[in-house]
Amino acid sequence: MSFEIAKQAIDYLLDEKRNFQEDGVIWDFIGGEPFLEIDLIEKICNYAKLEMYRRNHKWFNNYRFNFSTNGLNYHESRIQKFIEENHSHLSIGITIDGTKLKHNLNRIYRNGKGSYDDVVKNIPLWQKQFPKEGTKVTISSDDIPYIKESVLHLYDLGIHEIHINCVFEDVWKEGDDKNFEKQLVELADEIIDNDLYKDFSCSFYSEDIGKPLKDNGNWCGAGMMLAVDASGFFYPCLRFAAYSLRSKKPIVIGNVKDGIDQNKLRPFLTLNRTTQSRQECIDCEVAGGCAWCQGENYDAADTNTIYQRSVAICKMHKARVRANNYFWNKLYRKLELQGTRDDFEKNRRKVKPIVC
Amino acid sequence: MTKKLIGQVTPEERTEIQTLFERRNGLNELAKILTADNAELYEKLVKDLGETGVRFQRWWNQMAEKYKWESVEGGNWEIDFNTCHIFLVTQ
Amino acid sequence: MLQYLNILLDDSAVSFCHYEAEKEQRLMSIDTLRAGIRFAMMENLMIQYVFPDNTLPKEYYSVIETIDHFNIKRDGEDSDVCVVENWDFSKANANVPIVVRTTKEDLFQKYQLLNGIITQAKRINIIIKKVDSFNNDDFEEYKGILNALGEQVERAYIDGLSPQLNILTDRMMLKEMNNCGAGETTITLAPNGKLYVCPGFYYDDEADCIGDLENGLDIKNKQLYRLDHAPICRHCDAYQCKRCIWLNRKTTLEVNTPSHEQCVLAHLERNASRELLQNIRKHGTSLSMQEDINEIDYLDPFDKRDDWK
Numbered sequence: 001m002s003f004e005i006a007k008q009a010i011d012y013l014l015d016e017k018r019n020f021q022e023d024g025v026i027w028d029f030i031g032g033e034p035f036l037e038i039d040l041i042e043k044i045c046n047y048a049k050l051e052m053y054r055r056n057h058k059w060f061n062n063y064r065f066n067f068s069t070n071g072l073n074y075h076e077s078r079i080q081k082f083i084e085e086n087h088s089h090l091s092i093g094i095t096i097d098g099t100k101l102k103h104n105l106n107r108i109y110r111n112g113k114g115s116y117d118d119v120v121k122n123i124p125l126w127q128k129q130f131p132k133e134g135t136k137v138t139i140s141s142d143d144i145p146y147i148k149e150s151v152l153h154l155y156d157l158g159i160h161e162i163h164i165n166c167v168f169e170d171v172w173k174e175g176d177d178k179n180f181e182k183q184l185v186e187l188a189d190e191i192i193d194n195d196l197y198k199d200f201s202c203s204f205y206s207e208d209i210g211k212p213l214k215d216n217g218n219w220c221g222a223g224m225m226l227a228v229d230a231s232g233f234f235y236p237c238l239r240f241a242a243y244s245l246r247s248k249k250p251i252v253i254g255n256v257k258d259g260i261d262q263n264k265l266r267p268f269l270t271l272n273r274t275t276q277s278r279q280e281c282i283d284c285e286v287a288g289g290c291a292w293c294q295g296e297n298y299d300a301a302d303t304n305t306i307y308q309r310s311v312a313i314c315k316m317h318k319a320r321v322r323a324n325n326y327f328w329n330k331l332y333r334k335l336e337l338q339g340t341r342d343d344f345e346k347n348r349r350k351v352k353p354i355v356c
Numbered sequence: 357m358t359k360k361l362i363g364q365v366t367p368e369e370r371t372e373i374q375t376l377f378e379r380r381n382g383l384n385e386l387a388k389i390l391t392a393d394n395a396e397l398y399e400k401l402v403k404d405l406g407e408t409g410v411r412f413q414r415w416w417n418q419m420a421e422k423y424k425w426e427s428v429e430g431g432n433w434e435i436d437f438n439t440c441h442i443f444l445v446t447q
Numbered sequence: 448m449l450q451y452l453n454i455l456l457d458d459s460a461v462s463f464c465h466y467e468a469e470k471e472q473r474l475m476s477i478d479t480l481r482a483g484i485r486f487a488m489m490e491n492l493m494i495q496y497v498f499p500d501n502t503l504p505k506e507y508y509s510v511i512e513t514i515d516h517f518n519i520k521r522d523g524e525d526s527d528v529c530v531v532e533n534w535d536f537s538k539a540n541a542n543v544p545i546v547v548r549t550t551k552e553d554l555f556q557k558y559q560l561l562n563g564i565i566t567q568a569k570r571i572n573i574i575i576k577k578v579d580s581f582n583n584d585d586f587e588e589y590k591g592i593l594n595a596l597g598e599q600v601e602r603a604y605i606d607g608l609s610p611q612l613n614i615l616t617d618r619m620m621l622k623e624m625n626n627c628g629a630g631e632t633t634i635t636l637a638p639n640g641k642l643y644v645c646p647g648f649y650y651d652d653e654a655d656c657i658g659d660l661e662n663g664l665d666i667k668n669k670q671l672y673r674l675d676h677a678p679i680c681r682h683c684d685a686y687q688c689k690r691c692i693w694l695n696r697k698t699t700l701e702v703n704t705p706s707h708e709q710c711v712l713a714h715l716e717r718n719a720s721r722e723l724l725q726n727i728r729k730h731g732t733s734l735s736m737q738e739d740i741n742e743i744d745y746l747d748p749f750d751k752r753d754d755w756k
Contacts, residue, residue, distance in 0.1 A: 046389050053386055054397060061379045085388045088381035216756070251700060263579070263708075267701040270678035270752055275703075302667035305701060307676070 001230040006044045008256035009228045014057055019260065024062030026091075030238060035069050038078050045086060066091045068136070070107065072115060074122040083129060093136055094119065094126050096157070098150020102143070120157065127158050134161025134201075139180075141171045147183040152190055155200045162202045166320075168296040170312035177319040184323030192331050197344075207328060209289025210321035216272045222294035222306075223268025232256035236268050239295025246299050251306075267306060268294070276309045290317045359434070362426045363442040365419060370440045373419075376412045383408060449664075451633040452492040453519075454483050455646055456507070457499035458638055461521045461530045463546050464574055464627070465691050466647030472499065475638035477510060482660045483636045484514050490664075492634075495519055497646070498526075534560055544570040544611075551575055551585055558592050561612070565596070566603045570611035578691075579698045581708045586715060586746075593719035597726070604727045604734075617687035618720035619737055624680070626690035630657070630672030630702065634664065644672070644702070647693030677703040679710070682755055683748045684741075687720070688713035707747050714746040 013020055027048055029041055045065055052060040065086060071094035073079055083090060096119050097103040104114025126133070135154060139147060147164075154162055166180075184204055191197050191205075222237040234254040235241050242250040254260035274282050276297065281287060290313070294306050301308035335341035365373075383405050392398050416433065419425070423442075425433060431446040458470035475483075487494050494516040523529035523540025530546045531539050534557045539545050545568050549557075554575060565571065581589070596615060603610045610616065617625070627633070629645035634657065636642055641656040642664055643649040649656075658664040670676045672692060680690055680703075690705060698706035705713075721740035727733050745751055 061375050263698045263706040267704040
């Protein structure tokens, strides 16, 4: 992305107060690897800060710069200078997949060498600078055997919050749900038996999931955010950009010059659960927490619509619900026998769900 | 370091100090990149930093007065924005 | 439930709705026509033939007559619906519904031509092209035109007539949505032997079909053509709205979601109908049995979406 495109996008957002009435803004930088372009990012962030201030925009009082990084150059002076200059407005997540073996399966340099060691050496600095930040892990079929050891390993590295979810794409094989459930039950045993629940959290386990749903809201936030690509085209989420889609045409909702075509946003802002779901999903007794990605729904749909919910994740969600039930039943029984349930309730860690 | 819960403010009061807190942070970080070359904004920033600091301190003074918070020499008050709880922090 | 099959007898068949029929002449083969008729008989569908301007080969007419049907033509003679373009009423037939396809610019300039016709024609359907090009000034202009036409209709009622002008009188008569029905009640057979949601889908992209005569109909996500799966329309009471599926797809990319412009136009019509109904009632007992049309404070139901939760 050129600075000029970024500048136009910022100007558009700040000019269009009528269409962006939220109290705050998150400027989210997604790569590739965003910190490879730290000079550009610094220039963009400085422009955003100056413009929010110069225009007396309310977002100056409530903004964040958000980064998901592979962490490889986190220690470099240019990155550290940027962090020092913006620390109170930064949210930085370093992506580490789990154990060395698991991480190096997918995250390798051009020469084939795994990147685990280079990432891990930056974790202490990152945790020192951002002790409340967690990491985000995405599970696909081949990752299932590594779930338990990976989460425990991330805890060992000092990461207290693990945001973890299954991919929404239809990658699941026969028996994956059973193996997934087994991993989550074993992980539950480790967390509870070793009292890890006191200081660590894993988003697989949540009391909010696995109940019938009465709420008719949309799960996914596509359309509530604005994504801009390097050429200056706007999308309801980057999952609708050409490079994110397998077979469908991108859904472009505008560009930095002409602004947003509000008509293209209407379907996103009126989506609800029942309109896009099959009857079995509407009636599902464990629907709570069953997530969907609007972009994947669109990509997998029989027609060019965002109104056909993909159910590829169904078996995995049900497996998660069973393991989740096991987790809470076991944990509460332990706490009750110990007489510490009240203490737990009072001090329990709150995990903010991150879905994609 | 010890932290003792000594009171709670209303959500409206919390929002007021949170906005001032965010603004103060924003101004401080802006000060790192804004130079005197940009005279108009620089002047605005300097004035704003002073005013925001005053309003920030005034909030703590007024709340301490209103809620009669406990204090000790060398200690300071801290707010949890999520719960609106006020803590007395001592070394 | 499907009830109608439009058969486009030629690629240059007249457009009777919002879409543009911008293709060269290509006659449907007589075998396709026969197969289309057979398909309609098997599926229990009423056929609406859409004719081109040129005369068809003689043998086509005998095939066409093998089943009960409606004719949609530009020429009013022997038509059940005639289509007027460019405000040229020379070939129109007052005894059948007249579809007046117009640009907004022509409508704004020539709407007074309707004054004499409203009382003579059996029914007038105004179809405005390029609805998505309306801006706020255009909406104001349209509102004024609806009021002016409303006065004409009101006078006709005083004279004991019951004229039908879709954009003003339909809403007074309706108790529920009465929309285009493409994909739900109506489908289209094109000259290539394939089936489409409506002619507009065919003219946009021939590959965008919903089956063919050989393999039958296959409407994917067909629930999305129904009112109960239309997130905005199901909350709406502009019952006369075309709810044009083709325009929906073109402007919002979804068949079940109308554009802002379509909603505002429909609500300007709805509100003008409300006023007209009240005015007509002042003159006596006409339309006293019709349901009241409530006053509302919006022109686009999308703006009220927070109330639906």
